[in-house]
Amino acid sequence: MHTIGSWLQLPPADYPYLRALAHDQVFTQELLPSTSQLALSDSATGQLQAYFRELVQERRRAPGNDPVSGWLRTWDALAADREAADEAVYLLALLVFLAAPETTSTMLSTMVWLLLEHPRQFGWLRAHPDHVPDAVEEVLRYDSPNHIISRVAPEDTMLAGVPIEKDRMVHLMIGAANHDPRHHLDPGVFDIRRKAAHLSFSSGIHYCLGAPLARLEATTLLTALLGRLPGLQVSAPPVWAPRVGFRRITELRVVPS
Ligand code: HEM
CATH class of the missing domain: 1.10.630.10 (Cytochrome P450)
Structure with missing residues (x-):
């Protein structure tokens, strides 16, 4: 938490809150989550989404020498659509945080x-x-x-000799x-x-x-x-x-x- 938090320059006071949300969020990626685990995960996801959307807005208002501000600068240099940039950078920050x-x-x-x-x-x-x-x-x-690792087949396909229908989910163990x-x-x-x-x-x-x-x-x-x-x-x-x-x-x- 400290490593990713200091890299993204998040306030250390937020670490315990974010750590708890990261623990709860993982159930969406479980093999057979229960209804209550999914509810926990949904709530954590919602709170994390709100946190990282706000973070992007903060870095817009006061850009710094941090990765989120850097991604915004890069995106702005490539395309004029600020809303699209904010959305993409928010998703990237959230993904990096969740993965780490x-x-x-x-x-x-x-x-x-x-x-x-x-x-x-x-x-x-x-x-x-x-x-x-x-x-x-x-x-x-x-x-x-x-x-x-889960994937959804975009079309009928064969995987190692096993037929997989379009839209079927495959779990790689x-x-x-x-x-x-x-x-x-x-x-x-x-x-x-x-x-x-x-x-x-x-x-x-x-x-x-x-x-x-x-x-x-x-x-x-x-x-x-x-x-x-x-x-x-x-x-x-x-x-x-x-x-x-x-x-x-x-x-x-x-x-x-
Ligand atoms: C031991 C620690 C870690 C393990 C075992 C791990 C494992 C993985 C795996 C299996 C994937 C592929 C998921 C998929 O294909 O659906 C992945 C993707 C990813 N990981 Fe990690 N990860 C670790 C640490 C980290 C850390 C520290 C970060 C961030 C600094 C991170 C950021 C990412 C990102 C952003 C992706 C998505 C890459 C993409 O889709 O192009 N991971 N990780």
Whole structure:
């Protein structure tokens, strides 16, 4: 929240409010959300829409040296329609915000949990910190923060030999792909040295815009953790939110040594 909030130059006092809305909003992207989860998500989406529309208007009134003001300047230089610019920039700011904190915070807690669960690998990493980026990739492969990418078929099509009718929704299961034994030897084994490619940031034209930032956050956290809390241990099993699409540890209790 802090990373994305400071990049977009949002007031830090708003972070707790925005974080709570981001948590509630994800249910629209769940596989089988309940009615009450969807209601929660609708309400969060409405509040986030209002927040980011207001943000764009604020940056219009007082442009600064921040990405939202920069996107407005770029758009204005390309086309005269200010309303269209405001709408496009609002959607971009909202998308960037929604895509960032839930996925990244989940990855950070899963990473800590997985490495503490594998103390030999955690210890090896301490002696070989240059392999921290490999560990981050293996965390992303082994337990991706986001397990579902959904698409609607624009026309009748065949996907890997399966006929898909026009307008049908297809869910791509990232976790299953990352554990496909045809691509990964012993996929159920967590091995920070395997250097395997994964689909956790998707692929193709919609490849995650924030992948370098997420990787930077994870390598920064892990490097600091190895240096400052080398004896860290899990003191109780983690608590998981009962979700499929966006995996999330809600509680991970640790002790320093
Ligand atoms: C570990 C953290 C992250 C994971 C696992 C992740 C995962 C993904 C995935 C799977 C997609 C593709 C969705 C689709 O095709 O429907 C995506 C797209 C996107 N991500 Fe991330 N993301 C992460 C962090 C971030 C961060 C930090 C940002 C912003 C700074 C971000 C911004 C975006 C944006 C804007 C898109 C849409 C790209 C497009 O459609 O062209 N993501 N992300």
